[in-house]
Amino acid sequence: MRILLLGEYSNVHNTLAQGLRQLGHEVTVASNGDFWKDYPRDIDLARTPGKLGGIRLMAKVYCQLPHWRDYDVVQLINPMFLELKAERIGPVYRYLRRHNKKMVLCAMGLDYYWVHENITRKPLRYSDFNIGDQLRTDEPAKIYSRDWLDTPKGRLNQEIAHDCDAIVATPYENYACYQPLFPEKTTFIPFPIKPIKPIKPINPIKPINPIKPINPTPPLKLFIGISKGRSAYKGTDIMLRAAEDVQRQHPDRLEIIKAEGLPFEEYQRLMDGSDAIMDQLYSYTPAMNALLAMSKGIIVIGGGEEENYEILGEKELRPIVNVQPTYESVRHELEQLVLHPERIATLKQQSQEYVRRHHDYLEVAQQFEQLYTKS
Numbered sequence: 001m002r003i004l005l006l007g008e009y010s011n012v013h014n015t016l017a018q019g020l021r022q023l024g025h026e027v028t029v030a031s032n033g034d035f036w037k038d039y040p041r042d043i044d045l046a047r048t049p050g051k052l053g054g055i056r057l058m059a060k061v062y063c064q065l066p067h068w069r070d071y072d073v074v075q076l077i078n079p080m081f082l083e084l085k086a087e088r089i090g091p092v093y094r095y096l097r098r099h100n101k102k103m104v105l106c107a108m109g110l111d112y113y114w115v116h117e118n119i120t121r122k123p124l125r126y127s128d129f130n131i132g133d134q135l136r137t138d139e140p141a142k143i144y145s146r147d148w149l150d151t152p153k154g155r156l157n158q159e160i161a162h163d164c165d166a167i168v169a170t171p172y173e174n175y176a177c178y179q180p181l182f183p184e185k186t187t188f189i190p191f192p193i194k195p196i197k198p199i200k201p202i203n204p205i206k207p208i209n210p211i212k213p214i215n216p217t218p219p220l221k222l223f224i225g226i227s228k229g230r231s232a233y234k235g236t237d238i239m240l241r242a243a244e245d246v247q248r249q250h251p252d253r254l255e256i257i258k259a260e261g262l263p264f265e266e267y268q269r270l271m272d273g274s275d276a277i278m279d280q281l282y283s284y285t286p287a288m289n290a291l292l293a294m295s296k297g298i299i300v301i302g303g304g305e306e307e308n309y310e311i312l313g314e315k316e317l318r319p320i321v322n323v324q325p326t327y328e329s330v331r332h333e334l335e336q337l338v339l340h341p342e343r344i345a346t347l348k349q350q351s352q353e354y355v356r357r358h359h360d361y362l363e364v365a366q367q368f369e370q371l372y373t374k375s
Contacts, residue, residue: 001372003027004068004100007077008034009108010288011264014041015192019365030064032083038263047083057083061092069099073372075168077106079157086152093160102372105160107169107178107186109287112157115148117177124173126325128233128282140233166371171285172311187371188311191288192364193355196295219255220338223274223298225267225289226260235281235325239301242330243278246338253338274298275344276337282325284308291359294319294351299344301334312358319350 003020005013008031017027030043043064047057061082068074074096082089097103107113110128118129125132129141148154161167161178167186169175179186224240231237240258247254259270271277276299279290283303290300304320321337323329337343 001025001072001369002070003073003075003372004071005029005031005075005077007031007081008039008041009077009106010034010037011039011292012106012108012191012288013075013077014039015194015361016365016368018194019192019361020368022362023365023369025369030068031077036261036263037267045082054084058088065092065095068096071100073102073104074100075104075106076160076164077108079105079111079160080153086156090156090159093156097163102166103160103164104166104168104371105164107167107174108171109174110144110148112148112154113161113177113181114174115145116154117181119145119149121180123176123180124284126282127173131325138232140230144233166374168368168371171283171287172307173284175311176307189367189371190312190359190364191291192361193288193291193295193359194361195356196297196352217341219253220276220341220344221255221257221274222301222334223257223259223271223277223293225271225277225279226258236278238325238327239278239281239330242327243334246331246334250335250338254334268292271298272296275348276301276321278302278330278334281323281330286320290320291355295355295359297348297352299337299347299351301330301337314354314358317350317354317357319347319354321347 003025005017005027008014013029013031017029020027028043029041030045031041032046033039033041033044045057045060047053080086080089082092115129117123118127119135122130122133129136129145161182165185167178167182168189169178169186170189170191175186175188222243224236224243226236227234243256247256257270257274259267262270271293277290277293279300279302280287281302284305285303285308286294286300290302294300299319299321301321301323304322321333323333
């Protein structure tokens, strides 16, 4: 098949393309590299700043359109798959619809249905927009609500969702928002991750007496990635505060490594060698960043609710240190990990096995292939 993957989110399309090519398909990735993360792509659609940057990108897209015809599948990472206003993207989508066989929309993060459903129907106990029945009132949640509700972006999302042939919803949270509204066309497929060589077994470490350590061990190296302008929205501010408080109480037991706004390769180098990472306080599930860490044997402290394991059919492994969306929960779980390092070896090995079972990029590519060939 000839497949065009438009847009990028945390290296999903680049990784999926590698798997689909291994299966013998001709794949083109066109994206902006997910902004500063700068993931690999075949066609660079990054926008330079200012109004002139928008004009240049629009001109480049229109020059590409004749080449974006006669594909078996065109897959959009998000309704806003270009760095253009929704009013400019709509005609591009309609052109692609007319000149290609199958259109697939990904529901993998922030969009109209993610915002609208979590504010109105509230299918999740907590999310980026609600904690139980209470709506989040912090400024980032308000900004994203205003950005998607009753706006051209929101209307474009609704148009594409109703018009496209299939919707791939990942992770569980997005599936919970889309599936009740589009049951016939919504499919859950896990994120694709390229496998990493399994880590060597680690000898268990004896528990530590928090008052007087008997056998001193190296500090837990905790990695925290901070997204530009999204710290409060993703709960990174709360997680970082909890981690710093644990470090103050146990200075010899915890080392914090912070990364902010780094390109993908540099971000990877900084994360390598960590024992654990904190990621996405309001999530039920690990996303691409967390899964990549798990593939390296790094423990994730974040979203690991039972719904995540159920949708994957996982009955045995529980590698994620699940936290509730509160400072108290994060601090407690991190402190327990710091004081009980004998858990680390098992959690690291389970993390890699979890990714191998459910997120291998070739197996995920096969699931996308099945969706593409489905009539």
